[in-house]
Amino acid sequence: MALEHLMANSPVAESARPPAIALPADGSPLGAVSVNTGTCTLCLACVGACPAGALQDNADERPELRFIEKNCVQCGLCAQTCPEGAIKLEPRLLLSPERKQPKVLNAAQPYVCVRCGKPFGTLQAIEAMLSRLSGHAMFQGAAAERLKMCADCRVIDIYRGTNELGIEDVPDGKNLRGLR
Ligand code: SF4
Ligand code: SF4
Incomplete structure (x- = not known):
């Protein structure tokens, strides 16, 4: 909520801001995760491991791994749980509204x-x-x-x-x- 407030009231116009600010890898409380779609089998073990609801499956029948960046606290549990070693953490503060929207990291038939x-x-x-x-x-x-x-x-x-x-x-x- 504090970040949302600061972004909404920033004197810097949205168009003049960088899309994201990189954060230190050690102890960053914010960030994204990337998934290697070549090795991910969509087992969804990472969804069960994520304590913050940042990783989610698709409630419909199509198998999908989704990610909401604003929820991610960079705890690394997903990367430790993944049996394929397919997850990489990306510490950063994303400044665009996409941080609140689900993004599909991998999908399969x-x-x-x-x-x-x-x-x-x-x-x-x-x-x-x-x-x-x-x-x-x-x-x-x-x-x-x-x-x-x-x-x-x-x-x-x-x-x-x-x-x-x-x-x-x-x-x-x-x-x-x-x-x-
Ligand atoms: S990233 Fe790893 S744990 Fe998550 S669905 Fe893919 S293979 Fe499974
Ligand atoms: S780093 Fe932690 S909070 Fe972020 S997606 Fe992985 S398990 Fe969830």
Whole structure:
């Protein structure tokens, strides 16, 4: 509020001001963050780590990482949390009104569940997971196909699978399909 007041009452015209003032890296209470879109997988771990509501996801179905600069206190928790090391802090005071507006730092195409059509995760993240697990013995056939399903459909598919142990098979131990 103090910064807003000072900016609104500055004798220097807005057009004559620099767009931003760089601040010292050590202990700066204000600033931006930048994200390497080549390595960011949009896991959104940084959104959960941010204590100031500066990093946010998109409430709609399109996966997005958004940033509101006026909220950022440069604590660095997002950079420490990011598993890809994709976040860099930029200590500064942004003087333009954009400091209050959400900015999209990264966005991706959603991945659509092959069973129900509901979007979940990102195309990039799911395809990377499918590629990494393609040679794993536990994720072949139907199990590999389940990786392409949302969380709800995975459970339904396991329960309905003809080669899987159903909950009704367990109590008396007399009908354990495939184990006898
Ligand atoms: S910046 Fe890092 S923590 Fe944040 S969404 Fe991207 S990969 Fe995940
Ligand atoms: S530096 Fe701190 S306040 Fe700023 S975006 Fe990262 S976690 Fe949020």
